[in-house]
Amino acid sequence: MQVIACIPQISDIHTGCLTKMSSTEIFMQRLVDSRSQQAPPALLSPSIHTESEYIINSSPSPSYSPSLSSYFEEDTRSSFRNCTSRESLISTTSEKVLLMSSEQQSSVVQPLLTDLYQISMAYAYWKPNKHQELATFDLYFRKNPFGGEYTLFAGLDECLKFVRDYKFHSSDIEYLRASLPSYIESEFFDYLSTLNMNDIKIYAVPEGTVVFPRLPLMRIEGPVIKTQLIETTLLTLVNYASLVATNAARFRSAIGADKTLLEFGLRRAQGPDGGLSASKYCYLGGFDGTSNLLAGKLYGIPVKGTHAHAYVSSYESMDDLSERELCDRITGQRRPFADLCLQYLNVIGPVLKILPDETNKGELAAFISYAIAFPTNFLALVDTYDVLKSGVPNFLAVARALHECNYQAVGLRIDSGDLAYLSLEVRAKFHEISKKLNLSYMEHFTIVASNDINEDTLVSLEKQGHSIDSFGIGTHLVTCQKQPALGCVYKLVELAGSPRIKISQDIEKVTIPGRKNLFRFYGHDGKALCDLLTRIDEPEPQAAVRMLSRHPFSEQKRAYVTPTSVRSLYNLYWADGEIKYSLPTLKQIRTYVREQINELRKDHKRDLNPTPYKVSVSDDLFQFMHKLWMKNVPIGELE
Ligand SMILES: Nc1ncnc2c1ncn2[C@@H]1O[C@H](COP(=O)(O)OP(=O)(O)OP(=O)(O)O)[C@@H](O)[C@H]1O
Numbered sequence: 107m108q109v110i111a112c113i114p115q116i117s118d119i120h121t122g123c124l125t126k127m128s129s130t131e132i133f134m135q136r137l138v139d140s141r142s143q144q145a146p147p148a149l150l151s152p153s154i155h156t157e158s159e160y161i162i163n164s165s166p167s168p169s170y171s172p173s174l175s176s177y178f179e180e181d182t183r184s185s186f187r188n189c190t191s192r193e194s195l196i197s198t199t200s201e202k203v204l205l206m207s208s209e210q211q212s213s214v215v216q217p218l219l220t221d222l223y224q225i226s227m228a229y230a231y232w233k234p235n236k237h238q239e240l241a242t243f244d245l246y247f248r249k250n251p252f253g254g255e256y257t258l259f260a261g262l263d264e265c266l267k268f269v270r271d272y273k274f275h276s277s278d279i280e281y282l283r284a285s286l287p288s289y290i291e292s293e294f295f296d297y298l299s300t301l302n303m304n305d306i307k308i309y310a311v312p313e314g315t316v317v318f319p320r321l322p323l324m325r326i327e328g329p330v331i332k333t334q335l336i337e338t339t340l341l342t343l344v345n346y347a348s349l350v351a352t353n354a355a356r357f358r359s360a361i362g363a364d365k366t367l368l369e370f371g372l373r374r375a376q377g378p379d380g381g382l383s384a385s386k387y388c389y390l391g392g393f394d395g396t397s398n399l400l401a402g403k404l405y406g407i408p409v410k411g412t413h414a415h416a417y418v419s420s421y422e423s424m425d426d427l428s429e430r431e432l433c434d435r436i437t438g439q440r441r442p443f444a445d446l447c448l449q450y451l452n453v454i455g456p457v458l459k460i461l462p463d464e465t466n467k468g469e470l471a472a473f474i475s476y477a478i479a480f481p482t483n484f485l486a487l488v489d490t491y492d493v494l495k496s497g498v499p500n501f502l503a504v505a506r507a508l509h510e511c512n513y514q515a516v517g518l519r520i521d522s523g524d525l526a527y528l529s530l531e532v533r534a535k536f537h538e539i540s541k542k543l544n545l546s547y548m549e550h551f552t553i554v555a556s557n558d559i560n561e562d563t564l565v566s567l568e569k570q571g572h573s574i575d576s577f578g579i580g581t582h583l584v585t586c587q588k589q590p591a592l593g594c595v596y597k598l599v600e601l602a603g604s605p606r607i608k609i610s611q612d613i614e615k616v617t618i619p620g621r622k623n624l625f626r627f628y629g630h631d632g633k634a635l636c637d638l639l640t641r642i643d644e645p646e647p648q649a650a651v652r653m654l655s656r657h658p659f660s661e662q663k664r665a666y667v668t669p670t671s672v673r674s675l676y677n678l679y680w681a682d683g684e685i686k687y688s689l690p691t692l693k694q695i696r697t698y699v700r701e702q703i704n705e706l707r708k709d710h711k712r713d714l715n716p717t718p719y720k721v722s723v724s725d726d727l728f729q730f731m732h733k734l735w736m737k738n739v740p741i742g743e744l745e
């Protein structure tokens with residue numbers, strides 16, 4: 107079986123258009139192949155063919171305040187206008203691609219993507235006919251990641267697609283028959299082969315909601331065999347998604363709303379599926395784009411990119427240039443572009459106080475060649491030899507020559523050295539040149555920085571002062587360097603109408619029993635005050651009504667709270683075999699994430715020792731839980 111994410115795509119952004127038929131057919135064929143001959147009916151339904159054409163254009167907005175206007179809606183701007191707008195910096199030229207409907211799920215997400223013990227338990231539930239007993243499970247985590255005090259809930263959309271498409275295929279059943287002990291009754295496998303998730307219910311907080319430890323992010327109700335069987339897959343869909351989305355949001359908070367953040371992590375991610383998920387959920391968490399083309403195609407994320415050192419070092423001298431001319435954008439006249447670049451290097455050198463002879467001519471040739479290939483999107487990687495003595499003067503010479511041919515360069519990327527210092531020095535040189543040449547836009551060329559950037563680097567760069575417009579971030583973002591896993595768990599809280607509790611010596615690990623509701627209280631400033639869990643049949647808390655909220659475990663920790671407004675956090679997302687709630691697009695979730703983070707008080711978000719947010723329980727739930735706790739803990743005997 108092949109994971110869709112591994113499959114080489116039929117075109118990349120630089121090589122032109124995909125044709126509608128071929129991409130659909132090939133994509134479909136791969137989906138089918140990858141599910142061992144049988145594609146699930148949902149994947150073969152005609153709806154998958156309803157894809158529409160989009161233009162991959164410049165990004166919608168480099169800022170952190172994207173409007174709902176789609177990246178793909180800005181489809182009519184000319185290349186030249188793209189290149190002059192700051193929004194389009196380092197984006198690719200306009201290319202037509204087909205955006206696949208994101209209705210489908212990576213084929214790796216399927217019922218066998220689970221732990222053996224789920225199937226073992228399923229059989230053990232089924233054999234004594236216990237499997238239809240109604241169970242409730244809570245999915246939650248116990249500690250916020252990265253030393254922070256909030257987490258973004260992500261992955262819900264994928265969980266819902268998973269339960270929607272849940273079906274063991276004949277090869278899965280064959281595999282299970284061959285793998286499990288031979289005395290397992292054959293009827294169990296027959297039962298599994300007809301199993302679907304139509305009679306379970308999933309309540310959840312909306313995807314993108316800011317959440318906290320111990321809050322059930324999802325409440326799953328239904329026959330115990332089914333609700334148990336989906337544990338591992340739901341956890342794997344939520345854990346990394348929420349972790350990396352939270353990481354992205356923290357990077358965003360560190361650098362502010364006005365900088366462009368690009369995810370460059372595919373090469374460093376934990377495998378192809380990890381790379382694809384990283385691109386998706388970093389965008390959700392507040393990044394502006396990705397270098398990952400497949401993520402762009404599948405999820406409609408803006409794709410952006412520059413070039414690598416290999417390209418620069420592939421040229422040794424000006425003699426390597428096989429093409430030296432460029433057509434003027436307006437007149438169409440052929441211009442001696444390489445000669446113009448050399449000429450302008452002689453003008454720029456003295457202004458920057460460098461000897462034109464000293465810049466690396468292989469680098470200059472590479473820049474010239476790249477500018478001829480992408481005259482409207484020229485962005486040069488300037489640190490292959492020496493940023494200030496070679497890369498920047500060469501870049502500026504080419505930019506000036508482009509101007510002569512009625513194009514505007516976009517900017518440059520720095521991938522080593524002291525990024526704060528270099529960016530300020532480079533900006534100062536832009537300033538000098540723009541004054542000298544009387545070309546004011548040159549002062550505002552984009553400076554992209556990359557190279558092992560993490561959250562602390564961003565915080566530090568902000569403190570030092572810098573002139574970077576855009577950050578390309580890979581390794582530390584997608585691998586979640588500071589904390590590589592979120593510990594979401596899935597715990598039974600009720601069976602056959604009776605509450606269940608899991609006791610632990612570690613008080614934080616004791617589960618909160620029974621079916622519960624979840625409310626967020628807001629203060630008069632519109633900021634979130636605290637969250638409150640109640641028993642399922644308690645009356646809903648009301649705005650302006652004072653009520654007692656209690657710490658779930660510490661008896662003495664309690665407070666009266668009078669919320670200005672109250673929000674019920676759960677929606678019923680899955681019931682009667684269908685997704686009940688119209689799911690927002692990735693872009694809408696991204697906007698919601700920003701609103702959610704704005705609802706949090708600053709002190710919960712600061713990078714050093716943030717204030718913990720209060721997650722409380724109602725008095726009723728507190729009493730209920732502690733009674734059950736007492737009942738379940740045996741009294742010790744001292745001798
Ligand atoms: N001004 C700065 N403040 C804090 N961290 C910075 C700053 N500039 C760069 N960094 C970070 O410092 C690290 C520098 O990496 P490293 O020591 O490997 O140097 P380098 O510039 O990549 O060296 P080389 O040119 O040899 O590859 C990177 O993680 C980078 O993100």
Ligand SMILES: O=P(O)(O)OC[C@H]1O[C@H](OP(=O)(O)OP(=O)(O)O)[C@H](O)[C@@H]1O
Binds near residue numbers: 370559
């Ligand atoms: O640094 P990251 O945050 O992971 O971002 C992605 C990196 O990937 C690229 O180069 P690569 O690391 O492959 O090679 P290089 O370090 O030698 O440039 C790019 O130049 C960045 O440095």
Ligand SMILES: O=C(O)c1cccnc1
Binds near residue numbers: 370397411578580
């Ligand atoms: O486009 C880039 O500059 C890029 C893409 C991936 C990794 N590093 C850099």
Ligand SMILES: [Mg+2]
Binds near residue numbers: 557558
């Ligand atoms: Mg690197």
